[in-house]
Amino acid sequence: MSPDGVARKSIDGETGLATEGEPVYGEPTADGWRLWDRSRSKLAVLLDREVETGLDDGSTVLYLGAASGTTVSHVADFAGPTYAVEFAPRPMRDLLDVAADRENLFPLLKDAREPESYAHVVEPVDVIVQDVAIRGQADVALANRQFLREDGRLVLSVKARSEDVTRDPEAVFEEVEERLAEGYEIEYAESLEPFHDDHLGVVATPE
Template identity: 70%
Template sequence: MTLPAGVERRSVDGQTGLATRGEPVYGEPTDGEWRLWNPHRSKLGATIEQGIETGLDGEERALYLGAASGTTVSHVADFAGPTYAVEFAPRPMRDLVGVAEGRPNLFPLLKDAREPETYAHVVEPVDVVVQDVATRGQADVALTNRLFLEDDGRLIAAFKARSEDVTADPDAVFDRLLTELESGYEILATERLEPYHDDHLAVVATPER
Protein backbone atom coordinates (compact mmCIF):
# COMPACT_ATOMS: atom_id res chain seq x y z
CA MET A 1 0.00 0.00 0.00
CA THR A 2 1.30 3.44 -0.96
CA LEU A 3 1.11 6.12 1.70
CA PRO A 4 0.03 9.63 0.66
CA ALA A 5 2.78 12.20 0.27
CA GLY A 6 3.15 13.86 3.65
CA VAL A 7 2.37 10.66 5.59
CA GLU A 8 5.24 8.50 6.83
CA ARG A 9 5.75 5.57 9.15
CA ARG A 10 8.02 6.79 11.91
CA SER A 11 9.19 5.95 15.42
CA VAL A 12 8.32 8.61 17.99
CA ASP A 13 8.91 8.22 21.73
CA GLY A 14 9.33 4.49 21.29
CA GLN A 15 6.07 4.15 19.35
CA THR A 16 6.07 3.31 15.65
CA GLY A 17 3.17 4.25 13.42
CA LEU A 18 1.83 6.65 10.85
CA ALA A 19 2.79 10.28 11.29
CA THR A 20 2.04 13.62 9.65
CA ARG A 21 3.68 17.01 9.96
CA GLY A 22 1.71 19.64 11.82
CA GLU A 23 0.84 21.17 15.16
CA PRO A 24 -0.21 18.58 17.80
CA VAL A 25 -3.92 18.42 18.54
CA TYR A 26 -4.87 15.65 20.99
CA GLY A 27 -1.78 14.95 23.07
CA GLU A 28 -0.20 12.68 20.47
CA PRO A 29 3.56 11.97 20.68
CA THR A 30 5.68 14.29 18.57
CA ASP A 31 9.19 14.43 17.18
CA GLY A 32 9.93 17.90 15.90
CA GLU A 33 7.27 18.71 13.32
CA TRP A 34 6.12 15.08 13.07
CA ARG A 35 3.21 13.77 15.16
CA LEU A 36 1.92 10.24 15.46
CA TRP A 37 -1.48 9.41 13.98
CA ASN A 38 -3.29 7.23 16.52
CA PRO A 39 -5.42 4.61 14.69
CA HIS A 40 -7.37 3.91 17.88
CA ARG A 41 -8.67 7.48 17.76
CA SER A 42 -9.05 7.80 14.00
CA LYS A 43 -11.11 5.67 11.62
CA LEU A 44 -9.12 6.92 8.64
CA GLY A 45 -5.87 6.21 10.44
CA ALA A 46 -7.13 2.68 11.16
CA THR A 47 -8.16 2.27 7.52
CA ILE A 48 -4.66 3.08 6.35
CA GLU A 49 -3.10 0.89 9.06
CA GLN A 50 -5.23 -2.03 7.83
CA GLY A 51 -3.47 -1.78 4.50
CA ILE A 52 -6.51 -0.72 2.50
CA GLU A 53 -5.64 1.06 -0.74
CA THR A 54 -7.31 4.43 -0.28
CA GLY A 55 -6.07 6.06 -3.47
CA LEU A 56 -4.80 9.05 -1.48
CA ASP A 57 -1.69 10.66 -2.96
CA GLY A 58 -1.43 13.87 -0.95
CA GLU A 59 -2.50 17.42 -1.82
CA GLU A 60 -6.08 16.29 -2.60
CA ARG A 61 -8.97 18.67 -2.15
CA ALA A 62 -10.92 17.03 0.66
CA LEU A 63 -14.38 17.15 2.21
CA TYR A 64 -14.49 15.63 5.69
CA LEU A 65 -17.93 14.72 7.05
CA GLY A 66 -18.20 14.33 10.81
CA ALA A 67 -15.09 16.26 11.78
CA ALA A 68 -15.94 16.43 15.52
CA SER A 69 -13.18 18.24 17.44
CA GLY A 70 -10.60 17.73 14.70
CA THR A 71 -8.59 14.64 15.66
CA THR A 72 -8.57 13.01 12.22
CA VAL A 73 -9.26 15.97 9.99
CA SER A 74 -6.20 17.70 11.43
CA HIS A 75 -4.06 14.87 10.04
CA VAL A 76 -5.88 15.09 6.71
CA ALA A 77 -5.20 18.82 6.52
CA ASP A 78 -1.52 18.13 7.26
CA PHE A 79 -1.08 16.30 3.93
CA ALA A 80 -4.07 17.40 1.82
CA GLY A 81 -4.89 20.58 -0.03
CA PRO A 82 -8.01 22.62 0.82
CA THR A 83 -9.91 20.61 3.44
CA TYR A 84 -13.55 21.35 4.25
CA ALA A 85 -14.57 20.02 7.67
CA VAL A 86 -18.30 19.58 8.32
CA GLU A 87 -19.46 19.21 11.93
CA PHE A 88 -22.99 19.52 13.27
CA ALA A 89 -22.45 20.02 17.03
CA PRO A 90 -21.41 23.45 18.34
CA ARG A 91 -19.25 22.15 21.23
CA PRO A 92 -16.73 20.16 19.15
CA MET A 93 -16.88 22.88 16.51
CA ARG A 94 -15.27 25.26 18.99
CA ASP A 95 -12.33 22.87 19.30
CA LEU A 96 -12.23 22.39 15.54
CA VAL A 97 -11.96 26.14 15.00
CA GLY A 98 -8.94 26.15 17.29
CA VAL A 99 -7.34 23.32 15.30
CA ALA A 100 -7.89 25.27 12.09
CA GLU A 101 -6.09 28.35 13.42
CA GLY A 102 -2.75 26.68 12.73
CA ARG A 103 -3.85 25.15 9.42
CA PRO A 104 -4.78 27.77 6.81
CA ASN A 105 -6.04 25.07 4.42
CA LEU A 106 -8.62 23.75 6.95
CA PHE A 107 -12.11 25.27 6.71
CA PRO A 108 -14.58 24.35 9.52
CA LEU A 109 -18.27 24.37 8.59
CA LEU A 110 -20.97 24.21 11.27
CA LYS A 111 -23.37 22.22 9.10
CA ASP A 112 -25.30 18.94 9.00
CA ALA A 113 -23.72 16.36 6.66
CA ARG A 114 -27.24 15.11 5.89
CA GLU A 115 -28.01 18.48 4.28
CA PRO A 116 -25.25 19.16 1.74
CA GLU A 117 -27.33 21.83 0.06
CA THR A 118 -26.58 24.08 3.05
CA TYR A 119 -22.85 24.15 2.26
CA ALA A 120 -22.88 23.52 -1.49
CA HIS A 121 -22.23 27.22 -2.11
CA VAL A 122 -18.98 27.01 -0.10
CA VAL A 123 -17.41 23.66 -1.02
CA GLU A 124 -15.62 23.33 -4.36
CA PRO A 125 -15.40 20.01 -6.22
CA VAL A 126 -13.15 17.68 -4.24
CA ASP A 127 -10.96 14.66 -4.91
CA VAL A 128 -11.94 12.79 -1.76
CA VAL A 129 -14.85 12.66 0.66
CA VAL A 130 -13.90 11.21 4.04
CA GLN A 131 -16.96 10.20 6.06
CA ASP A 132 -17.17 9.39 9.76
CA VAL A 133 -20.75 10.26 10.65
CA ALA A 134 -22.26 8.27 13.51
CA THR A 135 -25.91 8.61 12.54
CA ARG A 136 -28.65 6.48 11.04
CA GLY A 137 -28.64 6.68 7.25
CA GLN A 138 -24.88 6.64 6.71
CA ALA A 139 -25.24 5.40 3.12
CA ASP A 140 -27.65 8.26 2.41
CA VAL A 141 -25.05 10.75 3.68
CA ALA A 142 -22.49 9.32 1.26
CA LEU A 143 -24.97 9.38 -1.62
CA THR A 144 -26.15 12.96 -1.08
CA ASN A 145 -22.57 14.24 -0.77
CA ARG A 146 -21.52 12.50 -3.99
CA LEU A 147 -22.30 15.75 -5.81
CA PHE A 148 -19.02 17.23 -4.55
CA LEU A 149 -16.81 14.43 -5.88
CA GLU A 150 -14.87 14.64 -9.11
CA ASP A 151 -15.63 11.83 -11.55
CA ASP A 152 -12.46 9.98 -10.55
CA GLY A 153 -12.74 10.93 -6.86
CA ARG A 154 -12.87 8.63 -3.87
CA LEU A 155 -15.22 8.12 -0.97
CA ILE A 156 -13.46 6.79 2.13
CA ALA A 157 -16.11 6.01 4.73
CA ALA A 158 -16.22 4.33 8.11
CA PHE A 159 -19.67 2.83 8.66
CA LYS A 160 -20.67 2.22 12.27
CA ALA A 161 -23.13 -0.65 12.66
CA ARG A 162 -24.48 0.46 16.04
CA SER A 163 -25.43 3.87 14.67
CA GLU A 164 -27.81 2.15 12.25
CA ASP A 165 -29.27 -0.52 14.54
CA VAL A 166 -28.01 -1.42 18.00
CA THR A 167 -29.81 -4.79 17.96
CA ALA A 168 -28.97 -6.11 14.48
CA ASP A 169 -26.00 -8.25 13.54
CA PRO A 170 -23.26 -5.89 12.29
CA ASP A 171 -22.60 -8.00 9.19
CA ALA A 172 -26.25 -7.71 8.20
CA VAL A 173 -26.13 -3.95 8.75
CA PHE A 174 -23.03 -3.62 6.61
CA ASP A 175 -24.55 -5.71 3.82
CA ARG A 176 -27.57 -3.41 3.75
CA LEU A 177 -25.45 -0.26 3.76
CA LEU A 178 -23.28 -1.53 0.91
CA THR A 179 -26.34 -2.43 -1.14
CA GLU A 180 -27.69 1.09 -0.65
CA LEU A 181 -24.31 2.61 -1.47
CA GLU A 182 -24.12 0.72 -4.76
CA SER A 183 -26.97 2.83 -6.11
CA GLY A 184 -24.46 5.63 -6.62
CA TYR A 185 -20.96 4.23 -6.10
CA GLU A 186 -18.70 1.49 -7.33
CA ILE A 187 -17.24 -0.15 -4.24
CA LEU A 188 -13.49 -0.70 -4.54
CA ALA A 189 -12.60 -2.14 -1.13
CA THR A 190 -14.08 -2.96 2.26
CA GLU A 191 -12.45 -4.03 5.51
CA ARG A 192 -13.50 -4.34 9.14
CA LEU A 193 -11.59 -2.00 11.46
CA GLU A 194 -11.01 -4.34 14.38
CA PRO A 195 -8.90 -4.29 16.53
CA TYR A 196 -8.89 -0.50 16.34
CA HIS A 197 -12.66 0.10 16.24
CA ASP A 198 -15.34 -2.48 17.00
CA ASP A 199 -18.25 -2.98 14.60
CA HIS A 200 -16.93 -0.53 12.01
CA LEU A 201 -16.50 -1.15 8.30
CA ALA A 202 -14.10 0.85 6.14
CA VAL A 203 -15.33 1.42 2.59
CA VAL A 204 -13.47 2.87 -0.38
CA ALA A 205 -15.64 3.69 -3.40
CA THR A 206 -15.74 5.85 -6.50
CA PRO A 207 -18.83 7.58 -7.88
CA GLU A 208 -20.77 5.97 -10.70
CA ARG A 209 -21.75 8.40 -13.43
Protein backbone atom coordinates in the same frame (compact mmCIF):
# COMPACT_ATOMS: atom_id res chain seq x y z
CA MET B 1 -0.66 3.55 -0.44
CA SER B 2 0.07 6.39 1.94
CA PRO B 3 0.65 9.93 0.66
CA ASP B 4 4.22 11.26 0.75
CA GLY B 5 3.14 13.55 3.58
CA VAL B 6 2.38 10.52 5.75
CA ALA B 7 5.46 8.71 7.02
CA ARG B 8 6.15 5.82 9.36
CA LYS B 9 7.93 7.09 12.45
CA SER B 10 9.05 5.84 15.84
CA ILE B 11 8.30 8.41 18.54
CA ASP B 12 8.46 7.89 22.32
CA GLY B 13 8.74 4.15 21.83
CA GLU B 14 5.68 3.95 19.57
CA THR B 15 5.89 3.24 15.86
CA GLY B 16 3.20 4.18 13.38
CA LEU B 17 2.10 6.64 10.74
CA ALA B 18 2.75 10.32 11.37
CA THR B 19 2.18 13.71 9.77
CA GLU B 20 3.94 17.05 10.16
CA GLY B 21 1.90 19.66 11.98
CA GLU B 22 0.92 21.22 15.26
CA PRO B 23 -0.20 18.67 17.92
CA VAL B 24 -3.94 18.41 18.59
CA TYR B 25 -4.93 15.67 21.02
CA GLY B 26 -1.86 14.89 23.12
CA GLU B 27 -0.31 12.59 20.53
CA PRO B 28 3.44 11.82 20.75
CA THR B 29 5.54 14.26 18.71
CA ALA B 30 9.16 14.65 17.62
CA ASP B 31 10.88 17.05 15.22
CA GLY B 32 7.55 18.43 14.02
CA TRP B 33 6.05 14.98 13.35
CA ARG B 34 2.94 13.76 15.22
CA LEU B 35 1.91 10.13 15.53
CA TRP B 36 -1.47 9.24 14.04
CA ASP B 37 -3.30 7.14 16.62
CA ARG B 38 -5.15 4.25 14.91
CA SER B 39 -7.33 3.68 17.97
CA ARG B 40 -8.69 7.22 17.58
CA SER B 41 -8.86 7.37 13.79
CA LYS B 42 -10.57 4.95 11.40
CA LEU B 43 -8.81 6.54 8.45
CA ALA B 44 -5.43 5.86 10.05
CA VAL B 45 -6.28 2.15 10.11
CA LEU B 46 -6.93 2.15 6.36
CA LEU B 47 -3.77 4.09 5.56
CA ASP B 48 -1.74 1.81 7.80
CA ARG B 49 -3.08 -1.15 5.79
CA GLU B 50 -1.97 0.69 2.63
CA VAL B 51 -5.51 0.71 1.24
CA GLU B 52 -5.81 2.94 -1.85
CA THR B 53 -7.91 5.78 -0.45
CA GLY B 54 -7.16 8.32 -3.17
CA LEU B 55 -5.73 10.70 -0.58
CA ASP B 56 -2.54 12.36 -1.72
CA ASP B 57 -0.45 15.41 -1.01
CA GLY B 58 -2.48 18.41 -2.11
CA SER B 59 -5.78 16.49 -2.51
CA THR B 60 -8.97 18.50 -2.11
CA VAL B 61 -10.99 16.86 0.66
CA LEU B 62 -14.52 17.03 2.06
CA TYR B 63 -14.51 15.60 5.58
CA LEU B 64 -17.95 14.75 6.97
CA GLY B 65 -18.16 14.35 10.74
CA ALA B 66 -15.00 16.23 11.66
CA ALA B 67 -15.85 16.35 15.41
CA SER B 68 -13.04 18.01 17.40
CA GLY B 69 -10.50 17.56 14.62
CA THR B 70 -8.52 14.49 15.64
CA THR B 71 -8.40 12.87 12.19
CA VAL B 72 -9.08 15.85 9.96
CA SER B 73 -6.11 17.65 11.50
CA HIS B 74 -3.82 14.89 10.18
CA VAL B 75 -5.51 15.08 6.78
CA ALA B 76 -5.02 18.83 6.60
CA ASP B 77 -1.32 18.36 7.46
CA PHE B 78 -0.66 16.94 3.97
CA ALA B 79 -3.78 17.59 1.85
CA GLY B 80 -4.85 20.71 0.01
CA PRO B 81 -8.13 22.52 0.76
CA THR B 82 -9.94 20.49 3.42
CA TYR B 83 -13.59 21.26 4.13
CA ALA B 84 -14.56 19.95 7.58
CA VAL B 85 -18.29 19.56 8.24
CA GLU B 86 -19.42 19.21 11.86
CA PHE B 87 -22.96 19.56 13.20
CA ALA B 88 -22.40 19.96 16.96
CA PRO B 89 -21.33 23.37 18.31
CA ARG B 90 -19.19 22.03 21.18
CA PRO B 91 -16.67 20.05 19.08
CA MET B 92 -16.77 22.82 16.50
CA ARG B 93 -15.12 25.11 19.04
CA ASP B 94 -12.20 22.68 19.29
CA LEU B 95 -12.14 22.31 15.50
CA LEU B 96 -11.79 26.07 15.11
CA ASP B 97 -8.70 25.96 17.34
CA VAL B 98 -7.24 23.19 15.17
CA ALA B 99 -7.93 25.22 12.03
CA ALA B 100 -6.15 28.25 13.47
CA ASP B 101 -2.86 26.39 12.87
CA ARG B 102 -3.86 25.12 9.40
CA GLU B 103 -4.75 27.72 6.79
CA ASN B 104 -6.06 25.01 4.40
CA LEU B 105 -8.63 23.67 6.91
CA PHE B 106 -12.11 25.18 6.60
CA PRO B 107 -14.57 24.25 9.40
CA LEU B 108 -18.26 24.31 8.47
CA LEU B 109 -20.92 24.18 11.19
CA LYS B 110 -23.38 22.26 9.03
CA ASP B 111 -25.40 19.03 8.90
CA ALA B 112 -23.87 16.44 6.52
CA ARG B 113 -27.42 15.27 5.76
CA GLU B 114 -28.10 18.67 4.18
CA PRO B 115 -25.32 19.24 1.63
CA GLU B 116 -27.30 22.01 -0.03
CA SER B 117 -26.49 24.14 3.03
CA TYR B 118 -22.78 24.18 2.12
CA ALA B 119 -22.89 23.58 -1.64
CA HIS B 120 -22.10 27.24 -2.25
CA VAL B 121 -18.82 26.88 -0.33
CA VAL B 122 -17.40 23.45 -1.22
CA GLU B 123 -15.58 23.01 -4.53
CA PRO B 124 -15.32 19.66 -6.37
CA VAL B 125 -13.19 17.32 -4.25
CA ASP B 126 -10.83 14.41 -4.85
CA VAL B 127 -11.86 12.55 -1.72
CA ILE B 128 -14.83 12.47 0.63
CA VAL B 129 -13.92 11.13 4.07
CA GLN B 130 -17.04 10.29 6.06
CA ASP B 131 -17.20 9.42 9.76
CA VAL B 132 -20.76 10.34 10.73
CA ALA B 133 -22.21 8.22 13.53
CA ILE B 134 -25.91 8.52 12.69
CA ARG B 135 -28.62 6.39 11.14
CA GLY B 136 -28.60 6.56 7.35
CA GLN B 137 -24.85 6.69 6.77
CA ALA B 138 -25.19 5.47 3.18
CA ASP B 139 -27.78 8.16 2.50
CA VAL B 140 -25.30 10.81 3.66
CA ALA B 141 -22.67 9.43 1.30
CA LEU B 142 -25.11 9.45 -1.60
CA ALA B 143 -26.29 12.99 -0.84
CA ASN B 144 -22.71 14.29 -0.86
CA ARG B 145 -21.67 12.40 -3.99
CA GLN B 146 -22.38 15.60 -5.94
CA PHE B 147 -19.11 17.09 -4.69
CA LEU B 148 -16.93 14.15 -5.76
CA ARG B 149 -14.94 14.33 -8.98
CA GLU B 150 -15.53 11.52 -11.48
CA ASP B 151 -12.18 9.94 -10.60
CA GLY B 152 -12.56 10.65 -6.87
CA ARG B 153 -13.07 8.29 -3.94
CA LEU B 154 -15.37 7.98 -0.97
CA VAL B 155 -13.65 6.77 2.21
CA LEU B 156 -16.41 5.78 4.61
CA SER B 157 -16.40 4.45 8.15
CA VAL B 158 -19.69 2.68 8.88
CA LYS B 159 -20.65 2.39 12.55
CA ALA B 160 -23.12 -0.49 12.85
CA ARG B 161 -24.45 0.55 16.25
CA SER B 162 -25.43 3.96 14.92
CA GLU B 163 -27.61 2.33 12.28
CA ASP B 164 -29.30 -0.16 14.60
CA VAL B 165 -27.96 -1.16 18.00
CA THR B 166 -30.15 -4.27 18.12
CA ARG B 167 -29.08 -5.89 14.83
CA ASP B 168 -26.11 -8.03 13.91
CA PRO B 169 -23.36 -5.72 12.60
CA GLU B 170 -22.72 -7.91 9.55
CA ALA B 171 -26.36 -7.59 8.50
CA VAL B 172 -26.14 -3.82 8.94
CA PHE B 173 -22.97 -3.63 6.86
CA GLU B 174 -24.55 -5.64 4.06
CA GLU B 175 -27.56 -3.33 4.00
CA VAL B 176 -25.37 -0.21 3.93
CA GLU B 177 -23.30 -1.64 1.06
CA GLU B 178 -26.44 -2.40 -0.94
CA ARG B 179 -27.64 1.17 -0.48
CA LEU B 180 -24.24 2.61 -1.40
CA ALA B 181 -24.27 0.60 -4.61
CA GLU B 182 -27.06 2.89 -5.87
CA GLY B 183 -24.41 5.55 -6.53
CA TYR B 184 -20.99 4.04 -5.88
CA GLU B 185 -18.86 1.08 -6.88
CA ILE B 186 -17.32 -0.45 -3.76
CA GLU B 187 -13.62 -1.22 -4.12
CA TYR B 188 -12.83 -2.16 -0.52
CA ALA B 189 -14.92 -3.16 2.48
CA GLU B 190 -13.31 -4.65 5.58
CA SER B 191 -13.76 -4.61 9.33
CA LEU B 192 -11.73 -2.02 11.26
CA GLU B 193 -11.21 -4.34 14.21
CA PRO B 194 -9.29 -4.65 16.48
CA PHE B 195 -8.99 -0.86 16.63
CA HIS B 196 -12.69 -0.03 16.18
CA ASP B 197 -15.36 -2.57 17.12
CA ASP B 198 -18.42 -2.95 14.89
CA HIS B 199 -17.00 -0.60 12.25
CA LEU B 200 -16.61 -1.25 8.53
CA GLY B 201 -14.09 0.64 6.43
CA VAL B 202 -15.26 1.26 2.86
CA VAL B 203 -13.57 2.80 -0.17
CA ALA B 204 -15.78 3.43 -3.20
CA THR B 205 -15.79 5.33 -6.47
CA PRO B 206 -18.75 7.20 -7.99
CA GLU B 207 -20.71 5.39 -10.69
